[in-house]
Amino acid sequence: xxxxxxxxxxxxxxxxxxxxxxxxxxxxxxxxxxxxxxxxxxxxxxxxxxxxxxxxxxxxxxxxxxxxxxxxxxxxxxxxxxxxxxxxxxxxxxxxxxxxxxxxxxxxxxxxxxxxxxxxxxxxxxxxxxxxxxxxxxxxxxxxxxxxxxxxxxxxxxxxxxxxxxxxxxxxxxxxxxxxxxxxxxxxxxxxxxxxxxxxxxxxxxxxxxxxxxxxxxxxxxxxxxxxxxxxxxxxxxxxxxxxxxxxxxxxxxxxxxxxxxxxxxxxxxxxxxxxxxxxxxxxxxxxxxxxxxxxxxxxxxxxxxxxxxxxxxxxxxxxxxxxxxxxxxxxxxxxxxxxx
Amino acid sequence: xxxxxxxxxxxxxxxxxxxxxxxxxxxxxxxxxxxxxxxxxxxxxxxxxxxxxxxxxxxxxxxxxxxxxxxxxxxxxxxxxxxxxxxxxxxxxxxxxxxxxxxxxxxxxxxxxxxxxxxxxxxxxxxxxxxxxxxxxxxxxxxxxxxxxxxxxxxxxxxxxxxxxxxxxxxxxxxxxxxxxxxxxxxxxxxxxxxxxxxxxxxxxxxxxxxxxxxxxxxxxxxxxxxxxxxxxxxxxxxxxxxxxxxxxxxxxxxxxxxxxxxxxxxxxxxxxxxxxxxxxxxxxxxxxxxxxxxxxxxxxxxxxxxxxxxxxxxxxxxxxxxxxxxxxxxxxxxxxxxxx
DNA sequence: GTGAAAGCGCTAACAT
DNA sequence: ATGTTAGCGCTTTCAC
Numbered sequence: 001x002x003x004x005x006x007x008x009x010x011x012x013x014x015x016x017x018x019x020x021x022x023x024x025x026x027x028x029x030x031x032x033x034x035x036x037x038x039x040x041x042x043x044x045x046x047x048x049x050x051x052x053x054x055x056x057x058x059x060x061x062x063x064x065x066x067x068x069x070x071x072x073x074x075x076x077x078x079x080x081x082x083x084x085x086x087x088x089x090x091x092x093x094x095x096x097x098x099x100x101x102x103x104x105x106x107x108x109x110x111x112x113x114x115x116x117x118x119x120x121x122x123x124x125x126x127x128x129x130x131x132x133x134x135x136x137x138x139x140x141x142x143x144x145x146x147x148x149x150x151x152x153x154x155x156x157x158x159x160x161x162x163x164x165x166x167x168x169x170x171x172x173x174x175x176x177x178x179x180x181x182x183x184x185x186x187x188x189x190x191x192x193x194x195x196x197x198x199x200x201x202x203x204x205x206x207x208x209x210x211x212x213x214x215x216x217x218x219x220x221x222x223x224x225x226x227x228x229x230x231x232x233x234x235x236x237x238x239x240x241x242x243x244x245x246x247x248x249x250x251x252x253x254x255x256x257x258x259x260x261x262x263x264x265x266x267x268x269x270x271x272x273x274x275x276x277x278x279x280x281x282x283x284x285x286x287x288x289x290x291x292x293x294x295x296x297x298x299x300x301x302x303x304x305x306x307x308x309x310x311x312x313x314x315x316x317x318x319x320x321x322x323x324x325x326x327x328x329x330x331x332x333x334x335x336x337x338x339x340x341x
Numbered sequence: 342x343x344x345x346x347x348x349x350x351x352x353x354x355x356x357x358x359x360x361x362x363x364x365x366x367x368x369x370x371x372x373x374x375x376x377x378x379x380x381x382x383x384x385x386x387x388x389x390x391x392x393x394x395x396x397x398x399x400x401x402x403x404x405x406x407x408x409x410x411x412x413x414x415x416x417x418x419x420x421x422x423x424x425x426x427x428x429x430x431x432x433x434x435x436x437x438x439x440x441x442x443x444x445x446x447x448x449x450x451x452x453x454x455x456x457x458x459x460x461x462x463x464x465x466x467x468x469x470x471x472x473x474x475x476x477x478x479x480x481x482x483x484x485x486x487x488x489x490x491x492x493x494x495x496x497x498x499x500x501x502x503x504x505x506x507x508x509x510x511x512x513x514x515x516x517x518x519x520x521x522x523x524x525x526x527x528x529x530x531x532x533x534x535x536x537x538x539x540x541x542x543x544x545x546x547x548x549x550x551x552x553x554x555x556x557x558x559x560x561x562x563x564x565x566x567x568x569x570x571x572x573x574x575x576x577x578x579x580x581x582x583x584x585x586x587x588x589x590x591x592x593x594x595x596x597x598x599x600x601x602x603x604x605x606x607x608x609x610x611x612x613x614x615x616x617x618x619x620x621x622x623x624x625x626x627x628x629x630x631x632x633x634x635x636x637x638x639x640x641x642x643x644x645x646x647x648x649x650x651x652x653x654x655x656x657x658x659x660x661x662x663x664x665x666x667x668x669x670x671x672x673x674x675x676x677x678x679x680x681x682x
Numbered sequence: 683g684t685g686a687a688a689g690c691g692c693t694a695a696c697a698t
Numbered sequence: 699a700t701g702t703t704a705g706c707g708c709t710t711t712c713a714c
Contacts, residue, residue: 003481005706005707005708006707006708006709007707007708015684015685016684016685016686017685017686017707017708017709018684018685018686018687018709018710019683019684019685020708021708021709021710022683022684022709024708025709027709027710028683028684028710029683029684030683030684031683031684034683034684048452048455048456049456049707049708050397050456050458050706050707050708051456051457051458051708052393052396052397052402052457052458052706052707052708053397053690053706053707053708053709054707054708054709055393055690055708056391056393056394056397056689056690056691056692056706056707056708056709057689057690057707057708057709057710058690058708058709058710059690061393063436063457070422071418071421071422071425072415072418072419072422072619072636074413074415074418077412077413077415077418077421078413080412080418080437081411081412081413081439084412084437084438084439085439088438088439088440088446088450093436093438093453093457094436094437094438095404095434095435095436096421096425096435096437097425097429097434097435098422098425098426098429099429105429109429111389112434114389115389115390115391115392116392116393116404116434117391117392117393140344223619223623249623252623253623255625256623256625256627259625278413278564279620279623282564282590282593282594282597282620282624283623283624283625284596284597284600284624284625286597295413346690346691346692347691347692347693348691348692356700356701357700357701357702358691358692358693358701359693359694359700359701359702359703360699360700360701362692362693362694363693363699363700365692366693368693368694369694369699369700370699370700371699371700372699372700375699375700390691390692391690391691391692392692393690393691393692394690394691394692394693394706395691395692395693396692396706397690397691397692397693397706397707397708398691398692398693398694398705398706399692399693399694399706400706
């Protein structure tokens with residue numbers, strides 16, 4: 001059975017291709033009679049217009065690209081899940097690529113997305129190099145960033161206030177009576193999740209005069225790095241009574257290390273994570289953490305994107321309309337923290 | 342700056358569009374001289390041919406669709422990650438949709454994929470209804486199934502032997518001296534992960550005369566269902582000394598429930614999970630489980646798919662070439678199981 | 683209200 | 699080796 005085209009439908013209905021097209025798109029007045037007839041034939045034959053041909057003709061692919069570092073990390077797969085579940089009922093599809101935090105890879109794939117004709121691009125990434133900026137500028141279609149900003153004023157950004165969230169987490173630990181509070185941070189080169197979360201912690205401790213460089217370890221947000229960082233902390237001796245971690249995985253890795261060393265959580269050490277991935281509530285002990293609304297971020301990004309694509313006017317183009325959506329985070333208190341007053 | 346087309350390149354190079362096309366695709370002999378010239382202009386202008394136009398003309402989109410139930414479940418996001426990381430260096434992209442285990446949704450999205458012109462489709466799902474089968478038959482492009490088969494002989498399938506894996510897991514528990522072994526299974530309507538895993542367990546217990554219906558609870562592979570199932574088991578009284586679970590999440594939910602009830606794992610009850618998602622090794626206690634090679638499955642699916650797309654001859658078309666790849670699973674022993682002999 | 687024709691950007695015969 | 703021409707399947711003026 002050959003693939004049907006609009007031509008066959010037109011013939012079968014005894015009208016022109018143009019008319020069929022009008023019916024399909026509701027684009028122009030068509031007499032009720034012919035519309036009925038055409039519609040009927042379309043149902044009967046189960047005809048579906050080729051989106052490829054349509055894309056070429058309309059210069060719109062109904063594809064939205066999304067580029068993120070890593071699909072097997074729950075942090076990112078949640079964002080995708082949020083985006084996907086909203087788009088599913090819309091007339092768009094998602095083209096997804098992971099790029100391993102590699103900036104050149106990112107640039108390459110932004111270009112691939114462009115070739116594929118995506119109508120818009122969602123970037124989950126840090127802002128990166130100058131060449132990266134250049135690629136963004138030349139993209140010429142709507143872009144949205146999640147978790148980071150681009151320094152390009154016309155690119156909407158969705159994120160949370162990492163600095164403030166970290167201050168809140170730290171304050172919570174202080175309120176619980178902790179003074180010797182360590183942090184396992186992310187790399188400072190990672191501006192939002194690394195540097196800002198660290199600064200929030202440091203500045204807050206400084207308010208109380210508790211801060212010391214000795215208290216800080218660093219890792220790449222992973223379980224294994226959390227484990228190693230904790231080993232380092234143990235080796236240093238003079239254990240803290242609480243540890244704030246830049247990610248849940250870091251926290252869980254560190255907790256696992258503690259347990260294997262006979263250190264009780266939260267009796268000996270309290271832990272606060274960051275993200276609230278699924279594991280946080282499942283863990284034993286369950287993890288006190290900062291909840292980031294990942295799925296909502298993905299969902300919102302798609303909403304804004306579709307709006308930008310369909311009402312071009314809504315693309316912010318002057319300085320004051322630069323819009324950054326700062327989403328609400330929330331400190332979720334569970335079993336891993338203890339009041340020691 | 343207008344979007345460049347092959348036409349501008351041709352003019353700039355003083356040749357015809359056809360020649361430019363030849364250069365781009367290495368499709369036909371072109372004199373070294375003109376090739377150089379064209380290539381140069383392409384570099385200079387940073388020209389990229391439109392894949393949409395190309396798709397229309399060649400009837401090949403270089404898009405591979407993948408449909409799965411849920412993106413936020415680590416089981417599925419690992420498969421995607423595997424597929425994506427292989428495809429990334431190939432000249433293909435991935436169109437991803439999640440469908441919530443809803444069969445009608447699946448059918449709808451298979452059709453959407455078809456409209457979008459994907460060159461092939463990877464399905465992570467159970468085989469489903471007759472209408473579903475019909476949709477597959479009418480798809481007319483390569484399809485591959487992961488984790489399940491289709492009953493259509495020409496559709497390659499990638500999976501593990503769930504029945505045997507469950508027997509192995511159960512045997513392991515028996516070897517450890519356990520006789521009173523419960524199971525938290527998935528729904529029997531789910532043929533592979535539900536029914537087969539259960540049968541492997543039941544048949545193995547029957548070999549020893551240990552089986553009893555009282556030992557079985559059921560849930561949807563989630564943490565919360567595991568927790569509830571464990572509560573039910575506790576309510577029944579006469580606790581088993583070991584529990585085999587149809588998923589890691591089920592196991593972890595049950596373990597969490599035990600801990601909250603003061604039941605020690607593994608001293609009082611041993612647990613074996615299924616999947617080996619990341620959480621399994623991170624958990625406290627870490628979980629003994631059957632490892633499924635998710636990323637390898639995704640990777641392999643893409644390899645086979647690209648091969649099918651590019652060498653059509655390799656599509657199996659006779660009965661004996663029906664090919665099911667049964668991947669190796671592995672029992673990974675960790676802290677959640679205890680020898681009680 | 684409807685049809686004819688041009689065109690979206692590319693590839694693929696067919697000529698030369 | 700290269701140019702010419704005719705599509706791929708759809709949308710969109712522009713006539714009628």
